[in-house]
Each structure stands twice: as structure tokens, then as C-alpha cells.
Amino acid sequence: MTVATAAAGPAFSRRTLLQVGVAVGGGLMVGFVARGEAAQPAVTGFAPNAFIRIDPAGQVKLVMPQVEMGQGTYTSLSMILAEELDADWHKVVFEHAPPSDALYGNPAFGLQATGNSNSVRAFWTPLRKAGAGTRAILVQAAASGWGVDPASCRTEAGEVIHDASGRRIGYGALVGRAAGLKPPADPPLKDLANFRLIGKSLRRLDTPEKVNGTAKYGIDVMPPGVKFATFAHAPVLGGKVVRVDDSRAKLVPGFRQVVVLEDLVAVVGDHMWAALQGLAALDIDWADGANAGVDTAQVRELLVKASSRPGVVAKTVGDVAKALGDDAIEAAYDVPFLAHAPMEPMNCTVHVAGGRCEIWVGIQVVSRAQAVAAKVTGLPLDQVIVNNHLIGGGFGRRLEVDQVEKAVRIAQHVDSPVKVVWSREEDIQHDVYRPAWHDRFSAKLDGGKISAWRHVITGSSVLARWLPPAFVDGKDFDAVDSAADMPYDIPNFEVSHVREEPPGVVTGFWRGVGPAHNVFVIESFIDELAHKAGMDPVQFRLGMLDKAPRLKTALQYAAEKSGWGTPLPARCGRGVSVQPSFASWIANVTEVEVDESGGVHLRRVTCVVDTGIAVNPNTVAAQLQGGLIFGLTAALFGEITIDKGRVQQSNFHDYRMLRMNETPPIDVYVLQSGEAPGGIGEAGTTAAAPALANAIFAATGKRLRRLPVDRDVLAGRKEA
Numbered sequence: 001m002t003v004a005t006a007a008a009g010p011a012f013s014r015r016t017l018l019q020v021g022v023a024v025g026g027g028l029m030v031g032f033v034a035r036g037e038a039a040q041p042a043v044t045g046f047a048p049n050a051f052i053r054i055d056p057a058g059q060v061k062l063v064m065p066q067v068e069m070g071q072g073t074y075t076s077l078s079m080i081l082a083e084e085l086d087a088d089w090h091k092v093v094f095e096h097a098p099p100s101d102a103l104y105g106n107p108a109f110g111l112q113a114t115g116n117s118n119s120v121r122a123f124w125t126p127l128r129k130a131g132a133g134t135r136a137i138l139v140q141a142a143a144s145g146w147g148v149d150p151a152s153c154r155t156e157a158g159e160v161i162h163d164a165s166g167r168r169i170g171y172g173a174l175v176g177r178a179a180g181l182k183p184p185a186d187p188p189l190k191d192l193a194n195f196r197l198i199g200k201s202l203r204r205l206d207t208p209e210k211v212n213g214t215a216k217y218g219i220d221v222m223p224p225g226v227k228f229a230t231f232a233h234a235p236v237l238g239g240k241v242v243r244v245d246d247s248r249a250k251l252v253p254g255f256r257q258v259v260v261l262e263d264l265v266a267v268v269g270d271h272m273w274a275a276l277q278g279l280a281a282l283d284i285d286w287a288d289g290a291n292a293g294v295d296t297a298q299v300r301e302l303l304v305k306a307s308s309r310p311g312v313v314a315k316t317v318g319d320v321a322k323a324l325g326d327d328a329i330e331a332a333y334d335v336p337f338l339a340h341a342p343m344e345p346m347n348c349t350v351h352v353a354g355g356r357c358e359i360w361v362g363i364q365v366v367s368r369a370q371a372v373a374a375k376v377t378g379l380p381l382d383q384v385i386v387n388n389h390l391i392g393g394g395f396g397r398r399l400e401v402d403q404v405e406k407a408v409r410i411a412q413h414v415d416s417p418v419k420v421v422w423s424r425e426e427d428i429q430h431d432v433y434r435p436a437w438h439d440r441f442s443a444k445l446d447g448g449k450i451s452a453w454r455h456v457i458t459g460s461s462v463l464a465r466w467l468p469p470a471f472v473d474g475k476d477f478d479a480v481d482s483a484a485d486m487p488y489d490i491p492n493f494e495v496s497h498v499r500e501e502p503p504g505v506v507t508g509f510w511r512g513v514g515p516a517h518n519v520f521v522i523e524s525f526i527d528e529l530a531h532k533a534g535m536d537p538v539q540f541r542l543g544m545l546d547k548a549p550r551l552k553t554a555l556q557y558a559a560e561k562s563g564w565g566t567p568l569p570a571r572c573g574r575g576v577s578v579q580p581s582f583a584s585w586i587a588n589v590t591e592v593e594v595d596e597s598g599g600v601h602l603r604r605v606t607c608v609v610d611t612g613i614a615v616n617p618n619t620v621a622a623q624l625q626g627g628l629i630f631g632l633t634a635a636l637f638g639e640i641t642i643d644k645g646r647v648q649q650s651n652f653h654d655y656r657m658l659r660m661n662e663t664p665p666i667d668v669y670v671l672q673s674g675e676a677p678g679g680i681g682e683a684g685t686t687a688a689a690p691a692l693a694n695a696i697f698a699a700t701g702k703r704l705r706r707l708p709v710d711r712d713v714l715a716g717r718k719e720a
Contacts, residue, residue, distance in 0.1 A: 004394060028324075045474035046175035048134045048183060051081065058172030060129075062094040064578070065104040065112070065362055066119040069391035069398070070205060070626070071681040073119040073618035075204040077127060079615055080120070082199045084131030084190060086173070094205070096388040097382075099370040111365040111465065115399050116513060117582040117679025120615055122524075124677055132190075133183030141177040142169050192674050194611065200272035206390070213548075218362030218389045219347045219421065224423040226349065226417040227256055229410055230275045231266035232282075233430045237370035237504050238289040241265060245283035252278045259413045263682040266410045268418060276423070278422040291645040294504030299604050299642065303438035303500055307332075307458040310566035311496035312473070314480040318492035323452035328442040329527060333521040334706045337502075337640035338434035338510055339655060344392025348407035351417035352377060357384045358417075362391035364398040373403045376408045396509035399466070402434050428655055429647040433640055434510030435459045436502065445490075445533050449544055452492040455483055457518070460507045461499045470588050472483050474499065481514035482581045482686070486522055487548035488541075502628055504645050511630055512685040515581035520707070523690035528703060537576050537694065538564055548585070551578055554608045554671060555587040561669060562589035563582025571595065572603065577690035581664065582679030584611040584663030588628075590691035594699045598711030600636060600692075602664035607687060611667070612675035620680050621668040629686020633658040635689035669693065 045055035053061040062081050068074040074094055082092050097104040101111045108122045135155055143150040143162035146167060150585075153162050161168040209215035234240060244265055246258045254274025259266040267278035332453045349360040350373075357377050363369050371386045391398055405421035422430075437459040444452040463478045464471040476497055484495045501507075510516065530540035538559045545552040555578050559565070564574060572593045579586050591603040607624050614620045637656045641648045647657040693704045700714055714719045 016287070044623070046178055048137055048178070049130050050100075051130045052085070052134050054134075054171055055176055056172045056175055058088065058170045059091045059093060060085065060158070060171070062092065063104070064094045065097050065098050065106070065123060067096070067114040067362070067366070067388060067391055067394070067701040069114070069362070069364070070392040071119070071623055072204055072616065073114070074206055076120050076615045077195045077203065078205060078621060079202065080124060080127045081131045084128045084196055085135050085198075086155035086157065087131075089197060089202070091158060092205070097366070099367040099386050102365045104369075104486045110469075112365065113286060113399065114364045114394070115396060115509060117681040117683060119681075120677045121583060121679050123143075128185065128189050129187060132187035137178045137181045137183050138171055138174050138189050140181055141174045142563065145169075145177060192582075196306065198613065198615050199617070202616055204619070216389050217344055217392045218349070219344055219362060219392070219419075221349050221360035221387070221419070223349065223351060223360065223388065223417045226305055226419050227268050227414060228272045229259070229266045229268045229272065229418050229420045230272070230279055230423055231259075231264045231406070231410065231420070231426070232279060233426060234286050234288075235429070236286075236288040236291050237506065238291050239263065239645075240289065241286045242285040242287050244279075244285075248281040248283070249278040252281060257414070258282070258479065259410050263410055264406065266420070268414055272421060288645055291504040294645045295643050296336075296641045299436060299502045299504075302502065303334075303436065303458050304332075304477075306498050306500035307438050307440050307456055309498050311456055311458070311498035312475055313494065313496045314475065314477075316494045317490075317665055318452075320454050320492045320494040322465075324442050324444050324454060324491035328444055328452070329529065329532060331441045331525050331705065333439045333441075333524065335437050335517050336638070336707060337436045337505060337507075337642075338634055338638045339431040339640055339649070340393075340395045340397035340510060341424075341428060341652070341655060341657075342391075342393030342395055342397055345424060346397070346403045346422040348403045348422060349417060349419040350404075350411035351405045352408065352411045353415075355379065355383060357411075359384070359404060359408070360389065361404060362389040362398065363401070363404065364391070364394050364396075365401060368401050369404045372405045373408045376405060377412065383452045393533070395511040396513070397432065398510055402432070405675055424652070425650045428640075428649055428651065431640075431647075432506045432508030434516070435462065435507040437517045437521075439517075441521075441525045443525070443529055445529060447531050448535055448540070450488065450490045450529060453490045453494070455482060455495045455522070457496070457499060458498040458500055459517075460501045461497075462508055462513075464499070465506075466508065478509075478514040481518060481524060481577060483514075483518040485580060485644050486543040487578065487580045488526075489547050490544070504642055505647075511627070512682045515579065515686045516631070516682070516689075519577065519581060519686045520689040520693070521577045523579070524693050524703075524705070526577070527690075527694045527697065529637070536565070541576070541578060545578075548580065549704070550610045550675075551580060551585040551587065551675070554585050554610050556673070557669060558587035558606055558608040559587050560665065561608065562591070562604070564589060569593070572696045573697050573700070575691045575694025575696070575698055577687060577694065579686055581686050582683050583676075584609055584678030584680055584683045586610075586624075586683055586687050588687040588691045590688075590695045592692065592695040592699055594696060594714055596715065598713070598715030600696060600709055600711070600714070602632065604664050604693075605666045605691075607666065607668045607684065608671065609680070609683070610671040610673050610675075611678040611680055611683075612673050612679050613669050614673075615677060617670050620670050623680045624668045624684040624687075625666045628688045629663055629684075631685035631688025632692060634685075635692050635707055637707050639696045
């Protein structure tokens with residue numbers, strides 16, 4: 001069991017502070033390969049499969065199928081591979097995989113994508129088999145050279161060892177002999193008891209370069225002769241450019257050119273300041289188009305109206321209509337559109353010249369980036385080179401390729417490489433937003449338990465747009481995730497989804513995807529039912545979790561560690577929530593204080609997780625802490641509103657983040673388990689909102705059925 005608390009990170013520019021020569025420790029922190037401006041892996045040495053390269057010096061390189069965006073996946077996946085390969089951890093390095101759905105496709109998606117908290121889950125078995133198969137080849141090569149039975153050999157720390165004769169040989173010395181050998185079809189995998197790396201809190205491989213400032217994110221790339229560009233979208237989705245006056249922009253020092261496209265106007269300069277000042281100096285007239293009348297109230301009205309239509313049933317058990325009868329307990333919940341607002345602004349560097357397009361970017365879908373660039377330019381795929389880099393925050397935003405598509409369109413009009421960087425305003429006002437949702441519940445209580453449950457989920461289908469082959473017969477598994485598979489034992493149960501696409505915005509995946517909204521509304525309504533039953537919220541949940549023993553254990557532990565039931569000062573309360581999301585079982589308790597003016601002060605968060613085998617427990621704890629902060633931020637402050645077709649928020653002054661002094665102590669307890677690993681990168685975000693809202697109810701008696709938290713309601717200045 002691992003206990004961890006939040007730790008503060010550096011607040012100064014890594015470029016200006018760290019270039020002075022911050023000392024970085026060695027040992028397990030070595031191993032990151034910075035690819036610079038080209039990230040196409042060269043096959044050198046021994047290459048038994050798409051993932052592994054071993055050179056004559058014994059260095060083991062993992063061609064990384066997933067992208068690092070702060071979640072620690074480069075280290076975790078390297079640990080999985082090195083474990084089964086019995087590699088010397090000090091000689092493990094990695095590089096970004098090139099675009100290839102065939103070689104590096106995520107098994108869960110069928111394409112090369114990093115998302116849905118499934119990097120470890122998806123590649124747990126493929127990488128273990130790749131490592132075990134390669135280890136078998138190396139053993140065979142060594143045994144053949146020694147003239148011994150391979151079964152008499154063992155491996156450890158990058159060597160094949162024959163104990164009977166005292167001989168040993170490094171993997172590097174075997175690459176020539178091993179090159180012609182084939183791995184077994186189904187190599188045996190290690191037992192949990194024999195793991196040497198998995199389960200240890202090893203330092204992350206990408207830490208040194210991130211500390212000393214040499215790590216390359218997409219925005220850091222500087223190919224020779226690069227120019228800088230920034231741009232303005234049409235302010236209303238579907239709007240067009242009518243007229244551009246660039247006479248004042250041409251007077252800006254460093255100005256190079258204006259690129260006018262159908263739906264955006266870009267300014268290219270010698271440096272970013274010139275591009276920004278040139279853009280500000282433009283006089284642009286826009287035609288708003290059909291979405292000019294869209295506003296937030298209209299979107300919500302459409303969702304509420306649509307919720308009365310029959311939906312696509314995701315799951316049904318028993319006779320729900322009969323069990324509910326005519327006196328069911330009912331409630332409705334709403335959540336708003338949300339932006340992603342990653343720390344690294346959206347960006348993409350492109351050079352289109354000589355029948356070739358080269359791209360430098362940090363993206364979650366590298367093969368789609370290649371495909372969209374080929375479509376825009378008309379070039380064959382093999383003439384589109386995509387160099388992927390570290391990502392300074394994805395959260396689902398970089399599952400989209402619009403940053404690449406727009407940059408390529410602009411680059412086609414520029415003679416040199418051009419780095420296209422979005423301003424924060426363009427990012428927030430032209431995001432691919434987390435959907436707004438409207439949820440209706442009906443339930444019946446019987447003997448302190450729920451005997452009937454109906455949940456109607458109304459909102460857009462991101463899956464239908466993003467991965468149409470997975471949207472079968474109108475069923476969206478993401479929209480009902482953690483709702484159709486909620487953990488409680490309820491004999492009469494129904495969940496359905498009514499698809500209603502909002503006008504004026506594009507919706508997409510946001511950290512926590514479907515569960516981020518479903519867990520909030522479900523666990524809030526469960527809390528309502530507990531109070532209507534006159535029961536303690538923890539005991540009410542425990543009474544319906546016999547078929548989810550891992551979650552039941554996590555809840556019991558969270559109640560104990562949070563001090564559940566012990567006295568609190570006036571206007572303070574604790575709230576609880578549980579979730580089965582991403583194959584990780586989590587119980588979360590949040591403690592808050594609500595002041596007389598409606599201000600919410602976070603006092604403490606206690607999070608308990610059974611995520612199966614924790615590959616790197618410290619990473620699990622860190623991801624839950626970060627996810628909880630992300631989710632608490634959204635619950636307290638996050639909302640995208642629309643007026644006259646325009647998103648009203650523009651930067652962090654009106655789309656604010658939780659600040660350091662507002663962040664509570666976060667205690668994370670990782671339960672030991674021998675089950676297959678679950679997902680963790682989004683699980684904290686999903687856990688945040690319901691426990692917070694339930695804590696606010698415990699402190700004030702006011703039930704919040706809409707997010708974000710409304711301080712006027714809590715202060716009694718208006719009704720909920």
C-alpha cells in the first residue's frame with residue numbers, strides 16, 4: 001500500500017532557470033532520448049518486433065506506441081517491457097513511434113491514439129509478450145553458442161546466465177546471433193511474485209530533461225529558417241472572412257505576410273511578437289453565418305426537450321416501469337460545456353516544399369495527423385513526415401487534428417517552415433468542448449436499498465463523430481460509461497442515451513470522458529437517495545456493493561482514513577463518492593467548509609484506489625492528485641457559455657483554475673492487488689465533482705444539481 005500527498009512543483013520558467021545548470025541525479029533517472037527535430041526511429045542493431053531495438057552495446061530502446069503528456073506512460077510502458085525482457089533498467093531508452101496504425105495502433109481503438117486512460121491497460125499484454133518473446137530469442141542464441149539447453153539458462157539485468165558453468169553474456173553481444181531467430185508464438189510470462197521492476201516507485205525517465213530544460217515539446221521545435229504565425233478564427237462556428245485590411249499590420253517590425261483563408265486569417269512574422277502585433281493591427285470583417293443566434297439558454301432548452309424523447313437503451317434489467325410505479329423519486333441534473341485549456345498552447349510547425357510536408361507537433365493521434373496533412377496537401381502518405389514530441393497537456397484536446405489541419409493550410413502559403421501557435425483566447429474560444437449534458441433520474445427505495453432505477457442521459461455523441469465504426473445501432477459506449485455499468489446491485493435497472501447535438505459548437509473528449517459527467521450525476525443522486533432513506537451515505541452505498549467487493553473494500557478504507565463520521569466544525573461537511581471507471585475502483589471523500597458568502601474552501605481529500613497491479617505506485621498517486629485538482633477546478637469554476645454564437649470566456653481571468661493556496665492536502669492510498677492494471681490518468685478527474693457536491697450538501701443542506709458550484713445559491717442569494 002502506498003500513501004502519497006501532493007507536492008508543489010517549480011513555478012519559474014524552465015528555460016531561463018534551468019539552463020543555468022541544475023544538477024540532475026543519475027541512477028534510475030537516466031534513459032530518456034531526446035529526438036530533436038526528427039522522431040522517425042531508425043532500425044539499428046537487433047529489431048525482433050516493432051517495439052524493441054537492442055544495439056551491440058546492450059542498450060534497449062522501446063519504440064513508444066503511446067504519447068507522453070505528463071501521465072508517466074513513457075516510464076510505465078518501459079517498465080512493463082523491461083520487466084519481461086529482464087533488461088538492465090539503466091540501459092533502457094525510448095523514442096516516439098512514427099505514424100503507423102498497423103504497427104503501433106492502440107488495441108482498444110484500432111488506431112494509433114493515446115486516451116481513455118488505457119495506455120497501460122492496452123499495452124500490458126502486447127509489451128509483455130514482446131519482451132518475453134525477445135528474451136526467449138536471446139536465451140536461445142546464448143544457449144546455442146554455449147552448446148547447452150536453453151532451459152538451463154536464466155536472464156537478469158540484460159544478461160543471459162548459465163549458472164552450472166558460471167558463464168554469462170550481455171544482450172548486446174548476442175544481437176548478431178539472435179537476428180535470425182524467431183520468438184515463440186506464445187511466450188510464457190512472469191508470475192507476479194517474480195517481478196523486479198513492476199510495483200516499484202521508480203523515478204520517471206523523462207524527469208531529467210524536463211528539469212534541466214532540454215526536453216522538447218511540440219512548441220519548442222525550431223527548424224532552420226522557421227517563421228512564426230498566429231491567427232484569428234471566425235468568431236462564430238461556420239463563419240467566413242469577408243474583408244481584411246492589413247495596411248497597419250505591414251508597419252509592425254518583423255511582419256512578413258498575411259494569409260487569408262476562408263475561415264481564418266493568419267499573420268506570419270520573424271518572431272511571435274511580430275505575429276501577435278500584426279494580427280492585432282488587422283481590420284477584419286466576418287460573416288457570422290447560421291450559428292449567430294446560438295446561446296447557452298437555447299442549448300439547455302434543446303437538451304431538456306430532447307430528454308423526453310425515447311433514447312437508445314444501453315442496459316435494462318427487470319421491469320423498471322412496474323417497479324417505479326407512480327410515486328418514484330425524481331431529479332434532473334445539468335453540466336456545462338468545458339474547455340481543455342492545456343498549459344502548452346495549441347501549436348504545430350510545418351514545412352511544405354518540394355513535394356514533401358514535414359510536421360513537428362505534440363499530438364495524441366499521430367497517424368491521424370499524417371492523414372489530415374496528406375488530405376490537405378494532396379501528397380501521398382509517405383511524403384508526409386510527422387515528428388511527434390512531448391505534450392504539455394492533452395486532456396483529450398490533442399485527440400483532434402485541427403491544430404495540424406490549420407497549420408498545414410497556412411504553411412502552404414509560406415515559403416519557409418512556419419510555427420503556428422494559437423493564442424490562449426483562440427484556444428478557449430475555438431476549442432472542441434466537453435459536451436453539455438442533461439440527466440433525468442427516477443428511482444424507488446425499498447428497505448434502505450434502491451429497488452428501481454432509471455437514468456436518461458441526453459447530450460451529444462462524441463464517439464459518433466470521432467470513431468464512427470464504434471457507434472453501432474446508435475449506441476455510444478462512452479456516453480453511458482460508468483452509468484450502464486454502475487456498481488450497485490439494483491434489481492430493476494435501465495440506462496438510455498438520447499443523442500442531441502448542440503448548435504454552434506463542436507464537442508469532443510475531455511479528461512474523464514463519459515464517466516466525468518456520469519459519476520457526478522449518479523453519485524449525487526445516490527447521495528440524495530441515502531438522505532431520503534434516512535441513512536448514512538457510506539452505509540447506504542456499502543449495502544449495495546456486495547457484487548463489487550474491490551470497490552466495497554476501497555470505500556471502507558476511505559471512510560476509515562478520512563475520519564468519516566467524526567465531528568466537524570459548523571458549515572463543514574464531508575462528501576463521498578465511488579466509481580468503477582477505467583477498470584479502477586475508487587472511493588473518494590472530500591471535506592469542505594462553506595462560508596457565509598457562499599465561498600467553498602477545500603479542507604482535505606482522501607482517495608483510495610484499487611487499480612489492479614500498480615506498475616509504478618508513485619505515478620498512480622501523482623495522477624490521482626493531478627486529476628482531482630483538474631476535476632475540482634472544473635466543478636468549482638468551469639463553464640463555457642455562448643452568446644450570439646460566440647464563446648464568452650477568453651482566458652484564465654474568466655476561465656479560471658484552482659490556485660495553489662486553494663488546493664487541499666490530497667491523501668492517496670493505493671491498495672495492493674494482483675488483478676490486471678486499470679486506467680488512472682482520468683480517474684481522479686472523475687472522482688472530484690460528486691464528493692465535492694455531496695460535501696457541500698453535508699455542510700449547508702443545499703443540493704447542487706448543476707455545475708459549476710453556484711456561490712449565490714450557497715449564500716442564499718438565489719434559489720438552486
